[in-house]
Amino acid sequence: MSDSRIETDVVIVGAGPVGLFAVFELGMLGLRAQLVDSLAGLGGQCQALYPEKPIYDIPGYPKILAGELIERLAEQAAPFQPGYHLEQRVETVQPTEAGRWRVVSSAGTEIDCGAVIVAAGVGAFGPNRPPLDGLYDYEGQGPGAGVHYLVSRREDFRDKRLVIAGGGDSALDWTLSLSDLAAKIYVVHRRDKFRAAPESVREMRRLADDPASPVELVVPYQLHGLSGEAGRLSGVDVATLEGEVRRLEADALLPFFGLSMNLGPIAEWGLDLERGSLKVDPAACETSTPGIYAIGDIASYPGKLKLILSGFSEAALAAHAIYARLNPDTPLHWEHSTTKGVPGFGA
Template identity: 35%
Template sequence: MSEYDMIIIGGGPVGLFGAFYATLRDMKTMIIDSQDELGGQLVSLYPEKMVYDVGGYPGILGYELAQKLVEQAKMFSPDIRLKEWVDWIQKTDDNMWLVKTDKGNQFKTKTVLIAMGIGKIMPSRLGAKGELEYENKGVYYTVRRKKDFEGKRVLIVGGGDAAVDWALTLAPVAKSVTLIHRRDQFRAHERSVKELFQVATVYTWHELKEVKGDGNKVTQAIIFDNRTKEEKTLDVDAVIISIGFKGDLGNLPKWGVAMKGRDVIVNARMETNLPGVYAAGDIALQEGAPKLALIAVGFGQVAIATSVAKKYIDPNASLFAGHSSEMDKFKKV
């Protein structure tokens, strides 16, 4: 059975920076993430959105920031497991932690860092006929790369900021954009809604009934007026269902870690109530400090967590090992 100094639960921005910092300090590290790509919410929810509140970047696309963080995290070669979910952790007789995943795999580690953000990101689905059949074959829940929709006929379902923003973002590159919303009132910013009607075909009081295709890709969508039940068949290449996401914490509340609501309670050292288990980022609620769900805050928290974990593993280690620019190991050889 593989043994680690630290297993990081979550491959979002905070988990990635934590992996960099832990491996920088010679800790054998693994990242486990439920998604098929590292980057967390940056790639799942905001890949084409600009991020302005990370130091050093006046503005950067979410997906680009994620790739920079992945590159940094991989500098000292942590192990990475994707499309895998940590189902359980339990203390072992030799004072380590046994980490069990939904794939039936088990790993031993001296410390655990919980950096799962809002949890496993799950899209809200409509349940329309053909939706699951054509998922990732023309049915999507977000836009990871704008260029994937170039020249395509796109149908967007939703009436919130995300749905309207995707319509405005794709209108210049897509062949056509149609948006349907089940009401005539939008939850998006008024200025964006006004612009929406100028660049897209909009059907209010309409819902998605069925997605049709040739087995490999989407070719049509059937929509209907929820007042009259009148149906329309649209020729489309892609359907983006933008009605929200939810975070699944799985069995985390059963691990014995102290929580308040959906947050893991930590002290100033980012320690949970379980020895050797830490939390940082959006999932962490630091005692006596205001909660700010910012990437920049998570970076600071995870630097503290990994430093404290290093000293937990090796009491002779320094809590602060110095600046990375002073470490010979930081330089690639």
């Protein structure tokens, strides 16, 4: 092995919530981990797309912001000293003569490991952009931009006139979340039926019927055009299917039409795929290639639930399976964390 090559027990592809929790589960079994992620920071979609969005189904937290959850998971992983390789993606995973794996990233990082865990969520992702002329002129970062595909800071939209387009959970979740900050929120959808959670739909309609609320339901309309000067948005045109056009005075457009997803190089690794996900054995989360595991949203098996808490369980299953693979002659004498303790926290 060359001096520049890193040696570890497990490489985790993806530093989202499930990948971070896998560091903890591996560490509790005495296994070291290195993480590789294409984003500039930890947290995957939770941090990149909705850090200030509340999550309600994390055990022990009746409500926790997505960004705060990532902070807690990174803190939980820290005692096991994981290595983070950010803003690079795994290009190749090749078996070595020693029965191990050599992982090479787009930045040229080479890591030798005994097993690989793919925790890449939906893979590489980006927004589905609406087909509007001049759209790119209004895109950008920060509160001055006119078109936003995510909400990093709710405060950026205080006292703004907003057009939120879409009929799914993201559109309605942010309508509800921003309704106490924005001066006006136009909810634009091509029909009066929404795909979001029923409770969200009921609350959105309640706000739309309240004269004191800033929320106005604009249906059945779809986005038609943008207006403004020097990259600063001043209005959004919407139109019915019959061609009736209405202009909405607005400071920002938030189109939530889902994400375009791409597995990238993972699709070329020879693993069995099922509708863009990796098929795994649910007992161990091992893929069709022994020594490569998948957990979180990218893993597929009968009865799979795409929930963060399911990914946490899969991280534990994969960690125990990997321990048995790397230590075939050393039975695991499992101890609960309450007995064993965690480095830096005592028993």
